[in-house]
Amino acid sequence: MTTRVTKPVIDSKTAKDWGKFVLYEGCTMPRRMVGSRYTTRFVLDKFSFDYMVLDNARCCGAPVMRSGGEDVSIECRMYNLDLVKKAGVDQIVSGCPGCGSQLKTEEAEKMSIHVYHLIEVLYDLARSGELYQKDLMRPIPNLKVTAHYPCHMHRGMLIDARKIHETIVGAFPNLEYIEMDDSDRCCGAGGGVRASQKELSYTIRKRKLECIEETGADIVIAACPFCELQIDEGLKTDSESGARAITPQSMIAMFFKDIGQEVAKL
Amino acid sequence: MLGIWDQWNLFAAVAMILASVPFLIMLYASIRGHEGTVLCMQCQQCVAVCPVRAAQPDRYMGPLGIEVTSRSGTKERAEEGGLFSCTSCMSCVEACPRGLNVKHDMDKFRASLAKEGMGQMGPHKHIIKMASNYGNVFDKEPVLLPDIKEQKETITKFLKGFAKITKYDDFKIGEGEENK
Ligand code: SF4
Ligand code: SF4
Numbered sequence: 001m002t003t004r005v006t007k008p009v010i011d012s013k014t015a016k017d018w019g020k021f022v023l024y025e026g027c028t029m030p031r032r033m034v035g036s037r038y039t040t041r042f043v044l045d046k047f048s049f050d051y052m053v054l055d056n057a058r059c060c061g062a063p064v065m066r067s068g069g070e071d072v073s074i075e076c077r078m079y080n081l082d083l084v085k086k087a088g089v090d091q092i093v094s095g096c097p098g099c100g101s102q103l104k105t106e107e108a109e110k111m112s113i114h115v116y117h118l119i120e121v122l123y124d125l126a127r128s129g130e131l132y133q134k135d136l137m138r139p140i141p142n143l144k145v146t147a148h149y150p151c152h153m154h155r156g157m158l159i160d161a162r163k164i165h166e167t168i169v170g171a172f173p174n175l176e177y178i179e180m181d182d183s184d185r186c187c188g189a190g191g192g193v194r195a196s197q198k199e200l201s202y203t204i205r206k207r208k209l210e211c212i213e214e215t216g217a218d219i220v221i222a223a224c225p226f227c228e229l230q231i232d233e234g235l236k237t238d239s240e241s242g243a244r245a246i247t248p249q250s251m252i253a254m255f256f257k258d259i260g261q262e263v264a265k266l
Numbered sequence: 267m268l269g270i271w272d273q274w275n276l277f278a279a280v281a282m283i284l285a286s287v288p289f290l291i292m293l294y295a296s297i298r299g300h301e302g303t304v305l306c307m308q309c310q311q312c313v314a315v316c317p318v319r320a321a322q323p324d325r326y327m328g329p330l331g332i333e334v335t336s337r338s339g340t341k342e343r344a345e346e347g348g349l350f351s352c353t354s355c356m357s358c359v360e361a362c363p364r365g366l367n368v369k370h371d372m373d374k375f376r377a378s379l380a381k382e383g384m385g386q387m388g389p390h391k392h393i394i395k396m397a398s399n400y401g402n403v404f405d406k407e408p409v410l411l412p413d414i415k416e417q418k419e420t421i422t423k424f425l426k427g428f429a430k431i432t433k434y435d436d437f438k439i440g441e442g443e444e445n446k
């Protein structure tokens with residue numbers, strides 16, 4: 001069952017081209033990064049996408065696989081793919097590349113289920129010229145934006161992160177995109193390392209924070225809720241940069257004039 | 267003294283045994299699910315890009331170590347060398363000229379270590395238990411996703427914080443309020 005957070009407003013051609021899909025939220029977004037959970041639905045609703053969220057979806061199994069639980073992990077994956085199939089939908093859009101790469105497998109292909117990352121939806125909106133909605137958005141401030149290219153998006157789901165981020169940021173006036181050094185280097189959170197070895201995870205993150213500082217960016221796009229959590233926490237505790245890590249959908253949602261009013265209606 | 271025919275047969279037998287060695291290694295490795303590791307030529311391209319190796323050069327065995335230990339099946343070495351420290355970032359996979367998938371081999375090898383109670387730390391066992399029992403890795407709750415309406419407070423806090431970055435000083439949460 002889907003909870004729509006705002007009425008469809010924009011008659012988007014991209015939304016029509018995409019057709020129906022299941023929005024797979026994973027574990028991190030609905031339970032720890034709920035700001036991004038809201039902004040994901042907000043943006044999809046605004047642009048009139050036809051999507052559903054399956055309330056009984058479970059963990060995709062990726063962290064379980066990294067923890068040595070191969071059998072349970074495969075069960076988790078198959079449970080979710082079966083659930084999507086039973087819902088009569090053949091597309092999954094995941095806001096998390098870890099989940100996306102766990103679900104985007106031969107099994108999914110055999111079931112004729114196509115798995116995408118949410119950023120591919122946003123990219124299509126940017127390419128079609130629909131992403132920037134001058135009348136519905138506040139004036140876009142002068143901001144420097146950089147991006148962390150999540151490992152499981154860039155190398156796992158084989159998405160051209162550079163092209164996609166440049167296009168999305170480039171769709172808005174006044175935003176300057178600056179590519180950081182080592183943009184596709186791991187933030188240190190994955191593989192169960194943040195959960196099991198915090199110090200190691202922070203040592204790896206240090207390099208990411210240095211690269212962010214060098215850009216002088218105000219915003220770091222992290223199109224993975226787990227990377228968002230890891231980098232944003234680091235920016236607050238171990239960096240003087242003052243930047244914030246945020247998912248692309250949160251940045252876009254923030255530009256809409258009425259997001260404050262819509263949240264009040266929840 | 268062997269006749270020329272017998273010598274030829276002996277030569278052919280030895281040659282066949284030698285020629286089949288790579289296939290036998292491949293067969294053995296594939297039975298254990300590590301067929302790719304046989305192709306590793308130890309060029310260390312993967313080691314050069316590994317972020318965990320850079321962070322722990324003396325402790326972490328690195329992607330090449332994962333390939334070597336998973337091929338040889340030396341689980342103790344893998345445990346000591348930090349098999350569970352890999353972040354699964356796949357930088358090594360991208361760098362490998364032989365197209366080996368170290369992450370895949372690491373996943374398989376972690377599973378075989380875990381079956382013998384090796385390598386896993388408390389949080390790994392916890393994650394598996396949580397996913398099995400509650401369908402998520404964070405909260406001990408029934409498997410349904412939390413209701414987004416109950417998260418209003420956190421969402422509000424998040425947006426207010428981010429409005430400072432976008433310099434929307436007049437940003438407010440509230441019905442009827444003008445959000446210019
Ligand atoms: S890059 Fe590939 S072939 Fe080279 S050492 Fe690493 S795993 Fe082996
Ligand atoms: S996947 Fe693991 S071994 Fe390979 S580069 Fe990343 S951390 Fe190193």
